[in-house]
Amino acid sequence: MLKYMRKYWIFAVLAAAFMIAEVTVDMIQPRLMADIVDNGILGLNGDGTPDLALIRSVGIKMILIVLAGGLFGMLSGTMANLCSQNFGNTIRKKCFDRIMHLSFEQTDAFTTGSLITRVTNDVSQVERLVQQLVRGFIRCLMFMVVGTITLMSLNVHFLVIIACAFPLVLLDIGFILWKTNPLFTLLQGRIDGLNSVIQENINGTRVVKAFIQEDREAARFDAANTSLVDTQLRVLILMSFLRPIMNIVLNLATVALIWVGAIQVQAGGMQPGEVMAAVTYISQILNGMMMLAMIFQTLARGRASAKRIRQVLDADPVIKDGTLDEESLRALYADSESDGSADSADGLATGTAAIAADYQPTGSVTFKKVSFTYPASGANPGAPIEVLSGVDLEVRPGETLAVIGPTGCGKTSLVNLIPRFYDATEGTVEVDGVDVRDFKLQTLRSKVAFVTQKNELFSTTIIDNIAIGRPGATEDEIHKAAQTAQAEDFILQQPDGYDTAVAEGGMSLSGGQRQRISIARALLKNAEILIFDDSTSALDLKTEAALYQALKKNYPGMTKIVIAQRIATARKADRIAVVDSGRIDAVGTHQELMETSAVYRDICASQERKSPQKGGAA
Amino acid sequence: MSYVKKRFAAAGGASGSAANTAAPQGFGRRRNMGAPTEKPKDGGKTLRRLLSYFASHRTAVILLFFVVTATVLLRIAAPAYLSRAIDAITMRTFDKLPQILLIMITLYVTSSACNLLEEYLGAKLSQKIVKGMRADLFRKTIDLPVGYLDTHSHGDLISRMTNDAENISNVVSSSLTSLFSGLLTLVGTVAIMLSYSWQLTLLSCSVIIFSVLFTRFLSRYIRKLYVKRQCLLGALNGIVNEKVTNYKTVTAYNQQDSVVDDFNGTSNELTRTGILSEILSSSMGPVMNMLNNVSFVVVAVSLLSSSTPSSSPARSTNWRSCTGRSRRRWRVPSASSRSWTPPPRTRAARCTWTPPRASSNSST
Numbered sequence: 001m002l003k004y005m006r007k008y009w010i011f012a013v014l015a016a017a018f019m020i021a022e023v024t025v026d027m028i029q030p031r032l033m034a035d036i037v038d039n040g041i042l043g044l045n046g047d048g049t050p051d052l053a054l055i056r057s058v059g060i061k062m063i064l065i066v067l068a069g070g071l072f073g074m075l076s077g078t079m080a081n082l083c084s085q086n087f088g089n090t091i092r093k094k095c096f097d098r099i100m101h102l103s104f105e106q107t108d109a110f111t112t113g114s115l116i117t118r119v120t121n122d123v124s125q126v127e128r129l130v131q132q133l134v135r136g137f138i139r140c141l142m143f144m145v146v147g148t149i150t151l152m153s154l155n156v157h158f159l160v161i162i163a164c165a166f167p168l169v170l171l172d173i174g175f176i177l178w179k180t181n182p183l184f185t186l187l188q189g190r191i192d193g194l195n196s197v198i199q200e201n202i203n204g205t206r207v208v209k210a211f212i213q214e215d216r217e218a219a220r221f222d223a224a225n226t227s228l229v230d231t232q233l234r235v236l237i238l239m240s241f242l243r244p245i246m247n248i249v250l251n252l253a254t255v256a257l258i259w260v261g262a263i264q265v266q267a268g269g270m271q272p273g274e275v276m277a278a279v280t281y282i283s284q285i286l287n288g289m290m291m292l293a294m295i296f297q298t299l300a301r302g303r304a305s306a307k308r309i310r311q312v313l314d315a316d317p318v319i320k321d322g323t324l325d326e327e328s329l330r331a332l333y334a335d336s337e338s339d340g341s342a343d344s345a346d347g348l349a350t351g352t353a354a355i356a357a358d359y360q361p362t363g364s365v366t367f368k369k370v371s372f373t374y375p376a377s378g379a380n381p382g383a384p385i386e387v388l389s390g391v392d393l394e395v396r397p398g399e400t401l402a403v404i405g406p407t408g409c410g411k412t413s414l415v416n417l418i419p420r421f422y423d424a425t426e427g428t429v430e431v432d433g434v435d436v437r438d439f440k441l442q443t444l445r446s447k448v449a450f451v452t453q454k455n456e457l458f459s460t461t462i463i464d465n466i467a468i469g470r471p472g473a474t475e476d477e478i479h480k481a482a483q484t485a486q487a488e489d490f491i492l493q494q495p496d497g498y499d500t501a502v503a504e505g506g507m508s509l510s511g512g513q514r515q516r517i518s519i520a521r522a523l524l525k526n527a528e529i530l531i532f533d534d535s536t537s538a539l540d541l542k543t544e545a546a547l548y549q550a551l552k553k554n555y556p557g558m559t560k561i562v563i564a565q566r567i568a569t570a571r572k573a574d575r576i577a578v579v580d581s582g583r584i585d586a587v588g589t590h591q592e593l594m595e596t597s598a599v600y601r602d603i604c605a606s607q608e609r610k611s612p613q614k615g616g617a618a
Numbered sequence: 619m620s621y622v623k624k625r626f627a628a629a630g631g632a633s634g635s636a637a638n639t640a641a642p643q644g645f646g647r648r649r650n651m652g653a654p655t656e657k658p659k660d661g662g663k664t665l666r667r668l669l670s671y672f673a674s675h676r677t678a679v680i681l682l683f684f685v686v687t688a689t690v691l692l693r694i695a696a697p698a699y700l701s702r703a704i705d706a707i708t709m710r711t712f713d714k715l716p717q718i719l720l721i722m723i724t725l726y727v728t729s730s731a732c733n734l735l736e737e738y739l740g741a742k743l744s745q746k747i748v749k750g751m752r753a754d755l756f757r758k759t760i761d762l763p764v765g766y767l768d769t770h771s772h773g774d775l776i777s778r779m780t781n782d783a784e785n786i787s788n789v790v791s792s793s794l795t796s797l798f799s800g801l802l803t804l805v806g807t808v809a810i811m812l813s814y815s816w817q818l819t820l821l822s823c824s825v826i827i828f829s830v831l832f833t834r835f836l837s838r839y840i841r842k843l844y845v846k847r848q849c850l851l852g853a854l855n856g857i858v859n860e861k862v863t864n865y866k867t868v869t870a871y872n873q874q875d876s877v878v879d880d881f882n883g884t885s886n887e888l889t890r891t892g893i894l895s896e897i898l899s900s901s902m903g904p905v906m907n908m909l910n911n912v913s914f915v916v917v918a919v920s921l922l923s924s925s926t927p928s929s930s931p932a933r934s935t936n937w938r939s940c941t942g943r944s945r946r947r948w949r950v951p952s953a954s955s956r957s958w959t960p961p962p963r964t965r966a967a968r969c970t971w972t973p974p975r976a977s978s979n980s981s982t
Contacts, residue, residue, distance in 0.1 A: 022904070066908050073904030074897075081896045089889035092854075096881045099862065100874040112862045116773065119858050120781060120851060191780060194752075198779050199859060201760055202772045214760050221756045229749040232787070233741060240737030244730040251696075251726035255719050258703050262715050265707050272708040279700065419870055445872050456864035459771065459856075468871050503768030504860060518867075525871065 001310055004090045005130075011083035012130075016138045018076035023142045025069030032062040080134045088127035095119050095312050103318040104421050105375045110312070113196030118312055121191060122305035129302025136295045143288030151281040154274050157260050162285075165253040169289055172245045173296055176238055180297075183235050184304035190228040197224045203505060242293050250286040257282055318375075319420055322438040324355065329443070332359055358433035362397035363447075363528035363559035365418055370427035372413055387413045388582045391427070400552075400560040402573035404603060410582045411563045412453060415531050418561075419448040431529070449522035451535040453563075455514035457506030462491055463498040465506075465517055469524030481524040484550040486543050487516035511538035519547070523555060530555070532562045541568055548572050567607050576600070671747045678746070682739045685732055686798040692729035694806065696722060748787040755779050773856030774849075781851055825913035829906055836898060843895035850888040857881050 005012075035058050039051060096119055099107065107115070151158050201208055201217050208217055261275035372388040387410045395401050403411050416422050417429045420436050429436045436444055449469070457465050466478050478498075482488045490513055494500035506514045515538050522530060536544045551560070564570040571590040578585040578593060578600045586597040593600040672679050699722045706714045759767075759775060767775075812819050861868055861877050868877055 063912055066912060070904040070908035074901040077900035077904070078897045081893050081900065085889050085893045085896070089885055092885050093878075093882050096858065096885075097878045099858075100868065100878050104865070104869075107862060107865055112859065115862055116776065116855055116858045117780070120777070120855055121784075124781075195776060195780055198756065198759075198776050199772070201756075202767060202775055203859075203863060205760065205764060205767050208760060209764065217760060218753075218757055222753060225749055225752055225756075229745045233745045236741035236745070237738060240734060240741055243737065244734040247733060248727060248730045251730070252723065254700070255722050255726070258700075258707070259715070259719060262707050262712055265710075266712055272704070275707055276704055279704070421866065421869065442872050445870060448870070450866075450870040452866045452870070454866075456867035458860060458864065468867075468873060471876070501769075504772050504856075505863070507764070508768045521871075 001091065001306060001313065004094065005087050007090070008083045008086050011079045011086070012134045015076050015079035015083060015134045018072045018079060019135050019138045020142060022069055022072040022076055023139055025065055025072060027146065029062065029065060029069065032058055032065065036062070076135060080131050083134055084127045084130035087130055088123050091126065091309060091313075092119055092123045095123070095309060098312055098315065101317055102315055105318060106315050110315075111192070111196060113199045114192040115312070116199070117188065117191050117195050118308050122188060122308050125298075125302050125305035126309065129298050129306070132295050132298045132302075136291050140288035140291035140295065143284050144292070147281045147285040147288065151278055151285070154278050154281075155261075155264060155270055157264060158257060158278060161253050161256045161260065164256075165249050168249045169246055172242065172249070173293060176242045177296055177300055180235055180238050181300050181304075183231060183238070184301045185307065187228075187231050187235060187301075188304055188308055190224070190231050194221075194224045194228050197221050206507065239297055242297070243290065246289060246293060250282070250289060254279060254282055254286075319423060319441065320437075321441050322436075322444070323440065324434065324438050325440045325443050326446070329359060329361070355434065355438045360397075360433050361447075361528065362432060363557070364397045364430075364432060365393075365395040365529060365559065365561070366430040366433075367391045367393040367414075367417075368428045368430065370417065370424045370429060372410075372417065372422065373425045374413075374422075386425075386582060388424075391582075391584055393577060393584055393587070395559055395561060397559055398557055399575065400548075400562065400573040402570035402576045403561065403563045403579060404565075404567070404570045404576055405579035405585075405599070406603070409579045411579050412533055414579065415450075415533055415561060415563060418529065418531065419445050419450055446525075447527055448529045448531060449525040449527040450531045451515075451518045451522045451533060453533040453535070455506060455511075455518040455535070457502050457509070457514055457517060459502060459504040461496075461499050461501055462494065462517060465502055466520045466524055469521040470526065473524055478520075478524060480554065481520040482517075484523055484547070484554045485516045485520035486539070486547045486550070487513070487520045490516070512540075512543070515539060516547075523551075526555070527558070529559045529561065532560070534563045534565060536562075536569060537565055544569060545572070567604050578603075671750055674750070675743055675746055678739060678743045682736065682743060683798060685736045685739060687802060689729055689732040689736055690799050690802045690806070692725055692732060696725045696729060699725065744787050748783050751786065752779055752783045755783070771852065771856035771860075773854075773859030774852030776859065777848075777852040777855040781855075782848055785848075821916070822913065825909060825916075829909050832905070832909070833902065836902060840895055840898050843891055843898070847888065847891045847895055850884060850891060854881070854884050854888060857884060 036055055039054055099110075099115055099119070102110075110118075148162060151162065197217075197220055201221070208214060257278055258275065261270060261278060264270035265272055265275060370388055370391040371386060373384045373386045375384070391414065393414075403414065405411055413422070417424050418431065418436065420441065423437065431439070431444065431447060439447075458468070463478060466481060467473060469481070470477070479488065482491060482498075491498055491500070502508060502517075506517070509517070515535050519532070519535060522532075536547065539547065551558075560573075562569065562573060567590075570576050575587055575589060576593055577587045578597050580599045585599045586593055588596060594604070699718055703715060703718045703722065706712065706718060756779060759779075808819065808823070857877075857880060861881075868874060
């Protein structure tokens with residue numbers, strides 16, 4: 001993490017330098033003040049009458065020096081801020097960039113609430129740490145070192161007092177830090193917990209209200225809140241011992257100093273004025289120690305946060321980029337078109353040519369002996385269960401394939417493998433005749449338009465939500481996509497039409513409306529392969545039928561993979577794949593499956609029982 | 619011209635450079651829904667509400683007040699004995715010393731005990747208040763009509779319950795005790811100053827009033843920056859919340875880079891605001907220090923110009939307390955200090971800074 005500091009170290013050095021200058025002024029200034037008092041006001045060096053001329057000249061000097069000190073102080077603060085906040089900004093950006101490129105299993109493991117805390121709260125803690133280190137550390141070190149040296153130069157006997165006090169203070173700091181250190185990691189974890197409860201409740205407010213779960217949720221929140229406050233209190237109470245104990249030690253050192261000083265004066269080895277000076281220095285050392293205690297407090301918390309940030313920064317995306325990008329594929333394809341052999345592709349590594357030997361950008365998808373197990377994670381503890389096993393399936397270019405099967409049979413997991421949201425545990429998935437792992441992720445994902453099960457809309461306008469599909473699309477293209485998705489009618493009825501703002505998560509729209517906007521977005525992408533993950537479930541049969549008809553007419557070349565719950569949806573497809581407990585049970589048309597697949601017949605029977613009137617009408 | 623491009627051009631400004639590139643990104647602009655400036659409509663009401671949290675922990679507040687009073691009194695008393703001890707050494711009355719030192723030890727130990735109690739109570743109080751505040755906020759949030767949540771960034775709401783509540787917690791635990799002790803010290807100092815010279819008090823007070831006015835002027839500006847900063851932090855939270863929640867779509871549409879760009883823009887803005895507000899607020903300390911020291915010289919000069927030379931030494935013995943400096947400073951020895959010979963005893967006693975009570979004793 002320190003490498004991100006490299007760009008800003010100059011600010012840190014300047015901040016420290018200005019801090020040294022400020023402390024120096026702080027140390028000179030009491031001398032001038034003493035000069036004013038002793039020689040000016042009291043006239044101790046002269047005849048005992050005030051010396052106005054001296055007060056004026058020294059006074060002007062003092063004002064100038066104080067102004068310089070103030071300036072140094074401000075400059076030191078400015079530099080420290082430039083250093084710490086720019087450093088914080090760099091980590092924050094790196095952190096978010098990393099989060100955005102993590103694989104799903106990793107984001108799942110971190111949980112959204114924790115990621116939010118890490119990007120904001122933890123980064124602030126680290127910023128504070130850098131700031132304190134750059135300014136405070138130098139300051140208290142100077143006070144302590146200079147104070148100790150001058151103190152000892154006054155009389156070596158004081159060394160004994162310091163030698164006794166120092167270890168006690170260090171012991172105090174050490175003990176408290178040893179006790180609090182583990183608590184800080186726990187504390188940030190508690191913030192995560194609270195964040196998660198709040199986040200779930202706010203994002204899922206409709207569900208909470210619909211099931212009148214407010215009291216239960218308030219109790220859950222209360223538990224998270226209490227455990228956070230308890231942990232914080234434990235830290236604060238431990239910390240509250242730090243200062244008083246230190247105070248006692250250092251104040252007793254003052255008493256001891258006076259005692260030793262008195263003995264020395266009595267013996268004639270010291271002047272009373274030197275005892276007074278010694279008391280000044282020990283209070284300076286005391287100040288330095290206090291600051292040190294504060295810095296250690298920040299250090300402990302900052303370290304816990306830094307560790308959490310490092311966990312994000314060090315997370316290596318599980319899904320690795322391949323090598324084939326659009327350019328190399330295009331060259332390869334053009335070549336193989338012209339002379340019928342991919343091997344002769346000039347200018348391309350032979351490895352690339354070999355990998356992409358069968359490349360045909362037509363939108364075919366092939367599963368070859370694919371097995372898949374969800375990786376164990378925080379969100380998915382316990383023994384891993386195989387979700388897909390030995391799946392063989394071929395989706396032909398341009399065809400519409402429906403995927404049907406009971407809940408939890410692995411339908412979504414199956415399509416998740418196509419754009420590499422996850423990687424198959426065994427076997428290969430091929431798109432356009434090439435293993436998906438050989439594509440660059442961006443290239444692969446540009447070939448696939450995916451409408452997720454949970455319709456994910458962003459808090460911007462409807463048109464911007466659709467435009468995400470293909471940034472740079474024309475208004476006509478957007479309208480065509482919306483019309484095909486059967487979305488234009490209701491969009492135009494919204495208060496601002498296409499410019500109507502969508503609430504976060506699309507909550508201001510109905511389920512069916514959200515689905516249609518998501519579909520419009522996917523259509524706008526105009527990719528080779530279109531995947532609907534149960535994306536028309538909230539539409540009535542009439543709208544759904546119109547949608548598929550328009551789809552066929554307006555986007556004929558696309559390969560369409562449609563996960564469906566309803567037989568009525570599935571039977572419109574060219575072929576239907578029946579998935580049952582992670583295996584492909586059968587593939588065929590509705591008629592074929594009615595004869596060959598018992599699972600399919602079961603699904604049909606259960607749906608007809610549930611809605612006899614619809615079944616009868618069809 | 620592409621649709622999005624056109625909209626970018628219309629939006630202008632902020633993402634100007636992005637509009638010139640070939641493919642503007644879908645996430646470029648985040649619609650600012652809800653009120654952009656989060657200024658409390660009624661400052662008095664906000665303060666009353668804040669105070670009501672303290673009121674519900676009345677006993678703890680009162681207890682804390684007593685403990686702080688005790689600590690402040692002890693803190694004032696200890697230096698008095700310290701200067702007595704120094705006086706004893708200067709005047710070579712060493713037999714008095716053990717007794718004075720014993721009293722000092724007692725004072726230090728009790729003041730540390732009070733200090734411990736003070737920090738303990740302060741921590742407890744602050745955490746109780748923050749807990750209550752957060753719980754009320756959460757209850758309010760889940761009881762809000764759905765429409766409110768639809769038009770407000772969820773991440774921002776989360777930020778309020780964690781980041782902003784934590785700020786209040788920090789302020790309560792660190793400032794409540796210092797506010798108490800500061801007020802007590804101020805009242806005490808002003809009373810002591812008045813007992814010496816009302817003219818000097820007036821002069822010192824004018825410095826104080828000037829610094830209060832200056833602080834007010836600066837803090838009004840700083841407050842605005844802080845509000846903006848917390849808002850930006852909320853916006854940042856909002857981006858993380860929304861994009862991580864909808865991560866699948868972000869990934870499916872290759873939007874990671876544009877989302878990161880959006881985040882970086884807000885993050886940079888946050889840093890700019892943060893640096894500005896921190897520079898201003900960290901300048902307050904040095905500026906105050908400067909004012910303080912300048913006032914010292916001004917008071918010293920005016921003291922002499924206003925008083926006749928014959929009466930000045932007696933009065934000026936306590937002039938340091940007239941500058942209202944809370945920090946005690948003894949003479950720092952100059953290079954010649956080693957050869958410094960003790961002046962006549964009475965002078966030496968005056969030379970040390972002594973709190974008023976002690977000074978009347980030592981001058982007898």
